[in-house]
Amino acid sequence: MKKVVRITSTVCFAMALAIFTAIAAIALQLPDDFLVETGQQLYVDDNIKAGVLQDKLSGQTAAAEKPLLNGKSYKTQLKMFGIIPIKDVNVSVVETRRVIPCGTPFGIKMFTDGVVVVGLTDIDNGSALVNPAKCAGIKLGDIITHVNGKEIGSNEDLAREVVNAEGEPLNVTVRRGSSCFDTMLTPEKAKSDGRFKAGIWVRDSSAGIGTVTFYDESSKLFGGLGHPVCDIDTGGILPLMSGEVVDVTITSVNKGLPGLPGELRGSFNGSKAAGYLITNSETGLYGMLNSSPSSHSSVEVALKQQVHEGKATILSTIEGSEPIEYSIVIEKVNMNDSNPTKNLIVRITDERLLKASGGIVQGMSGSPILQDGMLVGAVTHVFVNDPTRGYGIFAENMLLSADSISADIKNKAS
Structure with missing residues (x-):
């Protein structure tokens, strides 16, 4: 008898574990936020039902079948077969859009906000190969927005500032992802043509x-x-x-x-x-x-x-x-x-x-x-x-x- 109980308990535990693992997997596949149209209920599919709703604005609980007006938001619980909780989600009521x-x-035809660094190249100054941009911490994908406080809107803008600096350090404002920083870039004179260069290729437009x-x-x-x-x-x-x-x-x-x-x-x-x-x-x-x-x-x-x-x-x-x-x-x-x-x-x-x-x-x-x-x-x-x-x-x-x-x-x- 004890053996039967142990086997039954093991089987029940395994089944429960499988069910809750499946529920967890379903929860990961569902978003945290839904939109529903005015007068409509949240419907995901035949197996997943929305449970009790809570109006975010009033904090009052409403019947699940009661449609809310446009602009309202509430929380609801999604349940498998209307019984097993899956996850809580936020619901916003919106108008039908056409x-x-x-x-x-x-x-x-688009022009960039700043110039995008698309390449780095070494400069031969006659005694060594150096890369001013790399030394300044500039990387591929960075966006140069200003040089010495002047807005850079094109490749020509950047080239002009580099040449006019005549080898003096430039204060370069760089945007990388969501952050911006300033760095000092010192142009290097190229042995080949005697011109000062920054050691970068940039892009200012796309089509x-x-x-x-x-x-x-x-x-x-x-x-x-x-x-x-x-x-x-x-x-x-x-x-x-x-x-x-x-x-x-x-x-x-x-x-x-x-x-x-x-x-x-x-x-x-x-x-x-x-x-x-x-x-x-x-x-x-x-x-x-x-x-x-x-x-x-x-x-x-x-x-x-x-x-x-x-x-x-x-x-x-x-x-x-x-x-x-x-x-x-x-x-x-x-x-x-x-x-x-x-x-x-x-x-x-x-x-x-x-x-x-x-x-x-x-x-x-x-x-x-x-x-x-x-x-x-x-x-x-x-x-x-x-x-x-x-x-x-x-x-x-x-x-x-x-x-x-x-x-x-x-x-x-x-």
């Missing part, structure tokens, strides 16, 4: 082609790419000082192959700007457009918990300037907050697109993903070894970034 999904290509994800008629804001514009040499996000949006026509496509990503080729249509850039951020490129680049009707923006695995479509332009809707499958949805631009794994299934481009190619980043009549996300990256598959970002994440920009604009105006 935007115009685009899929149209746009030309990008390229991307895809507009959505356009907000009320604010005239657009979001595109779904990921930042990064420096090709350092991989760091280019700090935007100013930039223009120009119309572009796709002229050809280099087909993607396993191990060899393809790309869209296009030409800018004239010099007249169609809009301007405001922010180059982790979730994409944002700015203002004079008008909607797409004739598509507006659609609702899906919240992340409304996105599911299964059939979907993308709007993308691989020829000319008019987008076409192509079929895809959303293979995986990741609601975890760890990476805001890789929330989805998508696979191209449309034979037309597979034949023309091989799948996802560079320049298609930002192509809107539609599911159940809603904008659910945008294509962001291609899998190098499988161009038929790639990552996508939640539309919710991009819209939150756009709303933050819109709020900043209103605050500055007031």
